[in-house]
Amino acid sequence: MNDLYIIITASLVASSCALLGCYLILRKMAMVGDAISHAVLPGIVIAFLISGSRDSMTMLIGAGLIGILTTFLIEFLHKKARLQTDASIGVTFTWLFAIGVVLISLFAGKVDLDQDCVLYGEIAYVPLDTLIIGNQSIGPRALYIMGMILTAIILFIVFGYKELFLTTFDPAYATAIGISTTLWHYLLMGAVSATTVASFESVGAILVVALLIAPAATAYLLTDNLKWMLVFACIAGVAASVTGYYIAVWLDGSIAGAIAMMAGIIFIIAMLFSPTHGIFTKKFSRTAAADS
Amino acid sequence: MNEEIITPALEVHDLTVAFDRKPVLWNIDLKLPEGKLVGIIGPNGAGKSTLIKAVMGLLPLSSGYVKLFDHPIDEVRKKISYVPQRESVDWDFPASVLDVVLMGRYGKLGLFRRPRKADYDVALDCLKKVGMEAYINRQISQLSGGQQQRTFLARALAQQADIYFMDEPFAGVDAATEKAIISLLRTMTEAKKTVIVVHHDLQSVTQYFDWVLLLNTRLIACGPTATTFTQQNLQETYGGKLTLLSDVGDLIRREHFPNREGVIKQPKTI
Ligand SMILES: Nc1ncnc2c1ncn2[C@@H]1O[C@H](COP(=O)(O)OP(=O)(O)O)[C@@H](O)[C@H]1O
Numbered sequence: 001m002n003d004l005y006i007i008i009t010a011s012l013v014a015s016s017c018a019l020l021g022c023y024l025i026l027r028k029m030a031m032v033g034d035a036i037s038h039a040v041l042p043g044i045v046i047a048f049l050i051s052g053s054r055d056s057m058t059m060l061i062g063a064g065l066i067g068i069l070t071t072f073l074i075e076f077l078h079k080k081a082r083l084q085t086d087a088s089i090g091v092t093f094t095w096l097f098a099i100g101v102v103l104i105s106l107f108a109g110k111v112d113l114d115q116d117c118v119l120y121g122e123i124a125y126v127p128l129d130t131l132i133i134g135n136q137s138i139g140p141r142a143l144y145i146m147g148m149i150l151t152a153i154i155l156f157i158v159f160g161y162k163e164l165f166l167t168t169f170d171p172a173y174a175t176a177i178g179i180s181t182t183l184w185h186y187l188l189m190g191a192v193s194a195t196t197v198a199s200f201e202s203v204g205a206i207l208v209v210a211l212l213i214a215p216a217a218t219a220y221l222l223t224d225n226l227k228w229m230l231v232f233a234c235i236a237g238v239a240a241s242v243t244g245y246y247i248a249v250w251l252d253g254s255i256a257g258a259i260a261m262m263a264g265i266i267f268i269i270a271m272l273f274s275p276t277h278g279i280f281t282k283k284f285s286r287t288a289a290a291d292s
Numbered sequence: 293m294n295e296e297i298i299t300p301a302l303e304v305h306d307l308t309v310a311f312d313r314k315p316v317l318w319n320i321d322l323k324l325p326e327g328k329l330v331g332i333i334g335p336n337g338a339g340k341s342t343l344i345k346a347v348m349g350l351l352p353l354s355s356g357y358v359k360l361f362d363h364p365i366d367e368v369r370k371k372i373s374y375v376p377q378r379e380s381v382d383w384d385f386p387a388s389v390l391d392v393v394l395m396g397r398y399g400k401l402g403l404f405r406r407p408r409k410a411d412y413d414v415a416l417d418c419l420k421k422v423g424m425e426a427y428i429n430r431q432i433s434q435l436s437g438g439q440q441q442r443t444f445l446a447r448a449l450a451q452q453a454d455i456y457f458m459d460e461p462f463a464g465v466d467a468a469t470e471k472a473i474i475s476l477l478r479t480m481t482e483a484k485k486t487v488i489v490v491h492h493d494l495q496s497v498t499q500y501f502d503w504v505l506l507l508n509t510r511l512i513a514c515g516p517t518a519t520t521f522t523q524q525n526l527q528e529t530y531g532g533k534l535t536l537l538s539d540v541g542d543l544i545r546r547e548h549f550p551n552r553e554g555v556i557k558q559p560k561t562i
């Protein structure tokens with residue numbers, strides 16, 4: 001049963017990240033996901049200090065706000081200080097992350113939280129922290145939180161499909177016809193922040209970054225249709241979770257690490273064998289064309 | 293050129309736009325009448341794209357204001373359509389031609405609503421108008437430059453707007469398609485739509501446009517083509533870049549221009 005809990009939680013995290021990752025990649029903002037996943041650290045610590053517990057909504061909201069602040073700072077440094085986008089991302093997230101590290105060391109006694117736990121997480125402990133209603137344990141808390149996050153993301157994408165599609169493809173045109181590019185940008189970044197925070201306990205920030213990018217990048221290579229890209233990204237994410245889990249059990253290693261590794265391996269397979277973009281496929285069809 | 297425009301489709305007052313405090317548009321004052329095909333003419337970097345972006349509120353203004361149909365822009369967004377420069381988007385985006393043209397319906401649909409049968413019909417009709425009906429399900433990454441341009445045009449048409457801003461819609465389009473598009477734009481202006489086109493081929497200006505707007509950071513002139521597209525105004529717009537200007541004057545009269553390459557390659561000194 002514990003196996004199943006871990007695999008399902010990992011798959012929920014992977015699918016949430018994969019869906020958002022598709023939009024990040026298409027907006028050429030893959031590194032913003034990276035930035036947010038680090039920058040939420042001070043938000044987590046501050047929310048933890050205020051609420052005194054890990055499972056409160058305060059934590060999600062606190063980190064969500066920091067995520068939006070990160071997005072805002074990046075935009076601000078880029079537009080007003082005329083810094084290159086990559087430089088403003090680099091400055092913003094290292095700075096916020098550093099604040100988080102300082103806060104943790106300052107309050108080390110009071111906070112049951114350390115960098116390792118935030119960065120690497122420990123998915124193996126997911127089944128231990130169960131949600132109790134009445135006197136009955138109804139399964140791991142992380143499972144319910146990630147289930148809610150994934151549901152929220154799916155609703156966000158289903159109801160905002162048009163707007164996300166248009167503001168991602170052609171922001172200037174979207175603004176011209178009266179669809180707010182800024183609003184949808186911040187909504188997306190808010191969703192990335194919330195997902196990152198919700199996932200950090202179970203899988204850690206590093207794995208979140210891997211899952212935000214690798215499955216979406218895999219799907220990008222496999223299809224020319226956004227809806228299929230979203231579906232393929234989820235499949236790639238779930239596949240990485242399942243195979244990664246069993247590899248970790250087999251090698252007796254870190255589950256999160258194995259999942260990140262599998263996400264990378266699945267990407268490489270797609271890169272080599274994708275029907276349209278694959279390196280081998282292209283080579284093969286070229287030889288076939290030369291033969292005929 | 294000073295004829296009074298009673299109900300302007302577009303009114304720009306004292307508009308200045310600057311990047312890094314360097315003005316790109318300076319003190320632009322103009323009115324455009326409804327139902328005209330208007331050409332925006334000027335050399336590279338003159339601020340033509342900046343002007344239409346500023347008018348649509350895509351850029352912050354340093355000073356001045358813009359009114360469309362006597363309203364601030366945000367009140368009339370549903371009446372506005374835009375064809376951006378083709379290079380402004382990533383054509384490797386996972387979308388089909390139909391997906392892109394349907395975007396033209398998004399403004400009318402509003403939040404949460406999906407395109408319905410009527411929207412698909414409009415999109416298909418617009419694709420027919422630009423001769424793209426054979427490419428409906430084609431991925432946009434597999435289109436030629438001219439086909440991309442026509443897809444953008446179909447998207448703008450699908451909006452059924454009242455005023456259209458088009459940034460170099462003829463870039464990369466073959467001559468036959470260009471003619472077809474111009475006659476399409478003509479039928480639109482006959483139906484009282486206003487169409488504003490950034491254009492840089494001087495040869496075809498007198499054939500295509502009712503009005504011209506000559507721009508080079510400042511507004512040089514704006515008015516009916518016959519009285520505004522003059523040798524003197526052209527000289528002011530292009531400065532030393534247009535040599536052989538006396539010959540150009542003859543050519544205007546004969547409606548026949550040297551080709552653009554010939555014009556640009558001339559040395560700056562006369
Ligand atoms: N986002 C921007 N930042 C800084 N300068 C810009 C920006 N956009 C345009 N410019 C400058 O403004 C001037 C006018 O540009 P543009 O309107 O694109 O010219 P045109 O469309 O007439 O060729 C150019 O000198 C260009 O370098």
Ligand SMILES: [Mg+2]
Nearest residue numbers: 340341342377
């Ligand atoms: Mg331009």
